[in-house]
Amino acid sequence: MTALNVQLPGLMLKNPVMPASGCFGFGQEYSQFYDLNELGAITVKAVTVEPRRGNPTPRVAETDGGMLNAIGLQNPGLDHIMNHELPWLEAYDIPVIVNVAGNTIEDYMAVTKRVSQAKNVSAVELNISCPNVKIGGIQFGSDPNIAAELTRKVVAVSKVPVYVKLSPNVADIVSMAKAVEAAGADGLSMINTLVGMKIDVKTGKPVIANKTGGLSGPAIKPVAIRMIYQVSQAVSIPIIGMGGIQTADDILEFLMAGASAVAVGTANFIDPYACPKLIKSLTQRMEELNICDVTDIIGRSWKTCNSIPS
Amino acid sequence: MTALNVQLPGLMLKNPVMPASGCFGFGQEYSQFYDLNELGAITVKAVTVEPRRGNPTPRVAETDGGMLNAIGLQNPGLDHIMNHELPWLEAYDIPVIVNVAGNTIEDYMAVTKRVSQAKNVSAVELNISCPNVKIGGIQFGSDPNIAAELTRKVVAVSKVPVYVKLSPNVADIVSMAKAVEAAGADGLSMINTLVGMKIDVKTGKPVIANKTGGLSGPAIKPVAIRMIYQVSQAVSIPIIGMGGIQTADDILEFLMAGASAVAVGTANFIDPYACPKLIKSLTQRMEELNICDVTDIIGRSWKTCNSIPS
Amino acid sequence: MIVEDMSVIEQSLRAPGIYEMTLYGESVNMMTTPGQFLHIKVEEGISPLLRRPISICDVNLEKKELSIIYRVEGKGTTLLSRKKSGDMVNVLGPLGKGFPIHDEDEGKTALLIGGGVGIPPLYYLAKKLVEAGINVETVLGFRTAHDIFLEEEFALLGNLHISTEDGSKGTKGFVTTILEQSSFRYDTFYSCGPLPMLRAVEATTVTPGYVSLEERMGCGVGACLACVCDTVHAKEESKDYRKVCSDGPVFRAGEVVL
Amino acid sequence: MIVEDMSVIEQSLRAPGIYEMTLYGESVNMMTTPGQFLHIKVEEGISPLLRRPISICDVNLEKKELSIIYRVEGKGTTLLSRKKSGDMVNVLGPLGKGFPIHDEDEGKTALLIGGGVGIPPLYYLAKKLVEAGINVETVLGFRTAHDIFLEEEFALLGNLHISTEDGSKGTKGFVTTILEQSSFRYDTFYSCGPLPMLRAVEATTVTPGYVSLEERMGCGVGACLACVCDTVHAKEESKDYRKVCSDGPVFRAGEVVL
């Protein structure tokens, strides 16, 4: 028997695979394709206090091995999400992680305070790394002191464990991670998108209306793996890993790098069945590689004692 | 007539295409395929004072849309390069840019002082961004003050213009660029590789012996374009752009982002004729798009006045 | 909507750069509403990474075949155009809300206005309208006479008016030139084409109608919010938007900002 | 060495997971030295991005054909194995320095020692040695009897000894088991196979010989320094290294650190 279950703060995951924030809406769309109960958990789109219109279109562009997006945290706002999206998810028996965003620390606190009281929210994920909004987001994600302050204040008002989602657009990801760990974060999510741009050579202008966008997809996987490898050795809180996951081998790579669970973003767009297919092929691949339990391989790339489980 | 020539400090380029440092040795290998005089310039492999053995193998790994390398600045050392590699290049009538690396500021100064006196060296490029060596390299590339100090001291001893090669592994590329500009840099090269990692799921270990490596190739192009777009608006020194160039359209994208010339790295490995082919197809593509002069489109993506040349 | 590997039955060039491809598969059963689209993964693997949205042009439910007509634009459509009979393409579909056909309109007249690669979805619509006993009057715009496709097919279904920008066939000008010159009688209009055309059509028409939009897409199913457009009532910081992929691509004229 | 789109003449399965492919092209003219390799771009575009090094197994100069034998390992070789007659693959080659054949050795004996997919380059070598009037004694190692390929071909050129790890054919064990058991008389040895095998071979053999190495490659032409190995005399901070792609893949036994 292959054991896929992983236990993280606030999250009893029957398997380590969940959709990544912003790539799965609030679940409704993909529930047309399969039973969301198959998922390890669900991370919903970023929630802000007020409704957000997001950025003008075009909001996405394709690049080699990746895509840029600048959605701009469009969401119907805290009230609507409390009254409609979260209750809709109550029909499912999976942990819900709410991705929280804002312009100020108070915004993050306000959203966290309320969503963490919703009966089916198991954890919040602080999006301190959105590259696509002018205020908030990225600043919180590149200064360890500000990130720590934000974390501390949010943790104080949260009823559920707090995961902090780190930005890869920094020189020193380890100090960011340590800062938020010291400030009380229960876990980390990494990585968010790399800031990128694409120019249309016919017009000479950026393809995305917001000009820059966040790069996701297979192209960024090596950066994600490297950062998780570094951070997992430096902190003792668990990491939800993401960035370019397309195959079961990718998941194993994230776990071996040091992640305790993974999130799947862009791959959902390519195949709406991406998550359940990955869960299935993960079991199969683990059997092939003689891995009995996902928890056996977390951090295997750097752990000195790597007895192959039998 | 399509004008491809570009004039940069120390560099009279008959076309804006040159091989990137480390991807073209010192020219000998590719001279078996074509006449190096076709190139706009040549950037040679990093030179250090002493010979360097570099890192253990495996030194390269493939990723989706990119590759990782951790060569580790292997090179035969300053003396050998002064006595053999540079004289060999005298047979060619193209500007030579020497990529300079070291562990200390003094190392950079020593190499620059000597190579800048070689009669065929037109410029030096300070590699303050090599992710694959333990000392030097990356630290110089992530602290604006140290980078500025290094630049200032090297400029003082250099007989030729000094280009500083920036690392993309920073939160704020613009302040790095401004710092080295203020310190006297004549130009910038960007970007070097992103730090990445790949794990072999069969062994659970990093594929590259050095564990982490530098990510190059098409995967990183959106990051390069974004950084050049940002930096070119903030500085007034020219930029040699690089990162994932594979096609003439890619070159146009770099120029429109704000680069004044481009360097081609990984693409040489895929096709040894990459540079001459790119130069040829650049002319063709410019004709199709009614661009008469490469200098007309530098920074077109952000320049407000973009009269299409006719 | 499902995901299916559909097999290419045939592919042919309809006009310079314009291809028609016939696909076979079980999901055709679900394709009864005109104006819906497919989200096509042109190649396995990462290049290109994303799916490409292409409208359904015609459906043969009995043969489980559908056809699409598309213009070669970039990487995805170039690779698509190289597919040969027997090859497979991975299709997610049918997606979106198509053109509504009102059965009570029997005997009335619909005006179809299409431009360029906005024309294909109007063909299945025209067939469905005729089936429902609705008269079809069609106005199609092309760049030149060379670019014309689906002419005979539309002509069989009702009056057909063609404009070309250079006047090499039909009326010289745009579809709106025809709309302005002629005084069509119609009860509903249906339009698909480039945005400037749709804007001009909304400005020229008076009766109720429907427009079909294009927008860059990620997921194609309403989850990523890449493809939104504002409703005409949207205010700053409001949530009053529509997703082209799942609320559209067809909207009531006047519902969304063009 | 040149870059050429070579056409696939045929492809066949030689053993489970082991394919033989015959390619046609002008560059075959240059392939007169055994032990050189090709650097193959399996697909256009970015996936996979890099070329794959594969040894030349046999050459027919008259027909301008060469053959390679390779094992399906990952993405590149999987895609290669799907090529059909008439398809093109882009080849950079011939690369590297091959096995030297000493004309003065006429009448002497060469011992060829190969393991797994290290065997293919030895076949063209064997043919060339026989042409030069040198006797060939061959020792080949496989995992099991199922994995054996090129057996008949080698048998035609001289004495052939086979080892399998499970003993399902020939000697049970490794090539070195055969080397230890038998007392071959030979003047030069040539070896290609996995590193542990080459190490064992170097330890077992006494006469001068040549070994062919594998290393991860970037450029394949000596420019990127991905594929270096140390010479046995290399000291810390020294520049005494060899590039497998351009100085090798064949080295004198004892020249480089295995």
Ligand SMILES: Cc1cc2nc3c(=O)[nH]c(=O)nc-3n(C[C@H](O)[C@H](O)[C@H](O)COP(=O)(O)OP(=O)(O)OC[C@H]3O[C@@H](n4cnc5c(N)ncnc54)[C@H](O)[C@@H]3O)c2cc1C
């Ligand atoms: C609902 C819908 C229906 C469509 N129906 C048709 C049709 O029937 N026939 C037809 O020829 N074209 C149609 N299009 C346009 C078609 O999707 C694009 O031409 C195609 O995606 C271009 O892909 P490419 O790889 O060739 O071009 P590239 O420029 O290489 O594509 C790069 C990226 O931009 C996107 N993109 C480029 N142009 C468009 C566009 N006009 N709309 C949306 N995304 C775009 C691509 O999907 C891809 O993600 C439709 C678009 C939409 C949204």
Ligand SMILES: Cc1cc2nc3c(=O)[nH]c(=O)nc-3n(C[C@H](O)[C@H](O)[C@H](O)COP(=O)(O)OP(=O)(O)OC[C@H]3O[C@@H](n4cnc5c(N)ncnc54)[C@H](O)[C@@H]3O)c2cc1C
């Ligand atoms: C000089 C030389 C000659 C070779 N000749 C043969 C031959 O005749 N027959 C044969 O079956 N194999 C041969 N190999 C090994 C062959 O190159 C690899 O099996 C192949 O590159 C694997 O590619 P992949 O995409 O299938 O595997 P992947 O694991 O997906 O490849 C990923 C990357 O690792 C590299 N890589 C993986 N394994 C090796 C390896 N063993 N050596 C070098 N690079 C590797 C690939 O080139 C690629 O860049 C040779 C290698 C070298 C260096």
Ligand SMILES: Cc1cc2nc3c(=O)[nH]c(=O)nc-3n(C[C@H](O)[C@H](O)[C@H](O)COP(=O)(O)O)c2cc1C
């Ligand atoms: C369209 C899109 C929207 C996203 N929205 C959010 C978001 O609202 N909050 C967030 O924390 N991350 C967001 N992300 C980032 C993803 O959650 C994920 O970190 C990133 O895409 C890397 O994973 P991937 O390569 O699997 O897509 C978004 C990504 C995409 C592509």
Ligand SMILES: Cc1cc2nc3c(=O)[nH]c(=O)nc-3n(C[C@H](O)[C@H](O)[C@H](O)COP(=O)(O)O)c2cc1C
């Ligand atoms: C194998 C390899 C070796 C490199 N060595 C150097 C080097 O010595 N000095 C340097 O400044 N950059 C070095 N680089 C970085 C390239 O010059 C270039 O900045 C980077 O690869 C991005 O361009 P590309 O995507 O076109 O390869 C190296 C890159 C590769 C792939």
Ligand code: FES
């Ligand atoms: S394409 Fe994702 S919401 Fe429409």
Ligand code: FES
């Ligand atoms: S592969 Fe580049 S030097 Fe050998």
